[in-house]
Amino acid sequence: MNYTVRAALSGLAIAMTCTCHVVAQAPDPGVYVIEKNDTLIEIASRFNTSVAELKRLNNIGNPKTIRAGSTLSVPKQFEVYAVKSGDTISEIAQAHRIRDDHLIRYNALSAPDKLKIGQVLKIPLRMKASPGTPARPVYVPPAMAADVRAQLAKYPVNSRWKWIAIHHSATTQGSLESMDRYHKEERHMTNGLAYHFVIGNGRNMGDGAIGIGNRWKQQIKGGHLFSEWQNNITIGICLVGNFEKGAPTARQMKSLEALLAWLQTRTGIRKGMIMPHRKMNVKPTACPGKYFPTDKLLAKLR
Numbered sequence: 001m002n003y004t005v006r007a008a009l010s011g012l013a014i015a016m017t018c019t020c021h022v023v024a025q026a027p028d029p030g031v032y033v034i035e036k037n038d039t040l041i042e043i044a045s046r047f048n049t050s051v052a053e054l055k056r057l058n059n060i061g062n063p064k065t066i067r068a069g070s071t072l073s074v075p076k077q078f079e080v081y082a083v084k085s086g087d088t089i090s091e092i093a094q095a096h097r098i099r100d101d102h103l104i105r106y107n108a109l110s111a112p113d114k115l116k117i118g119q120v121l122k123i124p125l126r127m128k129a130s131p132g133t134p135a136r137p138v139y140v141p142p143a144m145a146a147d148v149r150a151q152l153a154k155y156p157v158n159s160r161w162k163w164i165a166i167h168h169s170a171t172t173q174g175s176l177e178s179m180d181r182y183h184k185e186e187r188h189m190t191n192g193l194a195y196h197f198v199i200g201n202g203r204n205m206g207d208g209a210i211g212i213g214n215r216w217k218q219q220i221k222g223g224h225l226f227s228e229w230q231n232n233i234t235i236g237i238c239l240v241g242n243f244e245k246g247a248p249t250a251r252q253m254k255s256l257e258a259l260l261a262w263l264q265t266r267t268g269i270r271k272g273m274i275m276p277h278r279k280m281n282v283k284p285t286a287c288p289g290k291y292f293p294t295d296k297l298l299a300k301l302r
């Protein structure tokens with residue numbers, strides 16, 4: 001990645017200090033210092049451009065004449081945007097036709113919901129939809145309760161998480177505390193509650209209330225899957241209810257969507273890696289029950 005950053009940064013410096021040679025319509029060039037054994041094909045692919053474009057930008061007749069240590073103009077890699085009052089990361093992403101999770105990762109933002117006015121964000125150009133292609137409708141998940149959002153912001157997110165498994169409690173009622181007790185006392189799990197999150201159904205815990213378990217707070221592995229290596233990399237979410245007998249409540253599903261969208265943004269987990277327990281467990285299980293609307297849920301997520 002070093003060369004990309006260096007080239008992009010020098011491109012930025014040129015754009016800011018030297019406007020006199022900018023030709024109308026031409027892309028703002030960045031500069032790449034050629035390294036030993038580089039070929040134009042490799043450089044073109046690194047900068048998401050073509051050999052023909054590199055030749056055109058640099059007036060290269062014979063590609064064999066490129067020398068290590070000399071410089072090449074390459075297409076600009078990003079543009080910059082200064083955060084204005086009231087901006088949110090999703091609005092900035094939408095306005096620049098890129099995905100908010102791409103924007104967050106490209107800028108390595110640890111607190112994307114706490115942007116500062118004047119903060120400079122890099123907008124990666126190669127992730128941008130090309131002009132003329134209609135922007136894909138952006139999925140707007142239901143809003144998450146402010147207190148839960150504030151709670152979640154307190155805990156760092158480990159890079160271990162690759163999958164998300166959805167469970168039901170298979171009981172008509174329950175809460176984070178009751179399940180924590182059960183897993184400690186009856187199942188003898190030292191870390192208690194096997195899941196990272198519990199979503200209540202209004203019986204013993206608020207309808208749609210999101211409970212954050214200790215395993216999430218401490219970023220430690222779950223105990224909700226048969227395979228230990230899956231437990232090690234899989235976030236477990238349990239909805240209270242028995243979905244072999246009836247469907248989850250509308251509020252539970254809204255909270256689940258909001259939580260999944262939050263987790264996807266923070267972990268980069270794609271929807272293909274979000275599954276009902278039964279789909280990933282190596283031991284057969286009905287969890288989260290035949291009335292859990294898996295297809296409807298996944299169709300909404302991005």
Ligand SMILES: [Zn+2]
Nearest residue numbers: 167168277287
């Ligand atoms: Zn389960």
